[in-house]
Amino acid sequence: MADQTNGPDSGKGGFLSDLFAPVGGFGVTFATMFRKVETEEYPEEKRPTQPRYHGRHQLNRHPDGLEKCVGCELCAWACPADAIFVEGADNTADARFSPGERYGRVYQINYLRCIFCGLCIEACPTRALTMTNFYELADDNRADLIFTKEQLLAPLLEGMLPPPHPMVDGMEERDYYQGKVTSSTPEQEAWVRAREDEPQDGLAPTGDPVIGVDTVADGRQATRDTTEAVRR
Numbered sequence: 001m002a003d004q005t006n007g008p009d010s011g012k013g014g015f016l017s018d019l020f021a022p023v024g025g026f027g028v029t030f031a032t033m034f035r036k037v038e039t040e041e042y043p044e045e046k047r048p049t050q051p052r053y054h055g056r057h058q059l060n061r062h063p064d065g066l067e068k069c070v071g072c073e074l075c076a077w078a079c080p081a082d083a084i085f086v087e088g089a090d091n092t093a094d095a096r097f098s099p100g101e102r103y104g105r106v107y108q109i110n111y112l113r114c115i116f117c118g119l120c121i122e123a124c125p126t127r128a129l130t131m132t133n134f135y136e137l138a139d140d141n142r143a144d145l146i147f148t149k150e151q152l153l154a155p156l157l158e159g160m161l162p163p164p165h166p167m168v169d170g171m172e173e174r175d176y177y178q179g180k181v182t183s184s185t186p187e188q189e190a191w192v193r194a195r196e197d198e199p200q201d202g203l204a205p206t207g208d209p210v211i212g213v214d215t216v217a218d219g220r221q222a223t224r225d226t227t228e229a230v231r232r
């Protein structure tokens, strides 16, 4: 059957539409020229994300600076992408990093694997692990996308002291979770200051654990090994 619209037998309407068809294609272009420009000048101008956007993780601290992570590994078990590696260790009287029995000695998140689903933060029993709105996680090599504990730890705010240091006098672990600790005390400050000039095995003079370098408290070559484990 002959084409009634575009063929040689098409009527006047068909002739006109054929005539303007090439020009009609530019209609979208012309209409777009007068629309408001939506170009984002990224990275010069960064738009704020939604408040609950799932960005880079953060390991939180108690108000006196002790770490909330107790090294339970639940976040690692919950991760569907196997992107988290945790190795817990016991707190001691000389080196206490968290109010509980244990702390996260090694903590790594592999952002080459992470899918930002948030299951890890749901699994965390102490609210140690949360997600920030930070989304600029790109690099030109794989190793730098495996974030270590120092990179993930929340910064020390006013009133916080860098671990290790003792708990607030008279407080138990549950008191920390009940919000009874609001800041470090002069006793904790004195303890930290007395230790500042005495570098400990595997501990930086500030007391921060030397993770992400070569050795840790017990002298094992932990980070390189565990980085390999996360990288697999």
Ligand code: SF4
Residues within 6 Å of the ligand: 068, 069, 070, 071, 072, 073, 074, 075, 076, 086, 104, 123, 124, 125, 126, 127, 128, 129
């Ligand atoms: S971040 Fe939370 S879930 Fe993960 S090891 Fe630490 S306490 Fe456990």
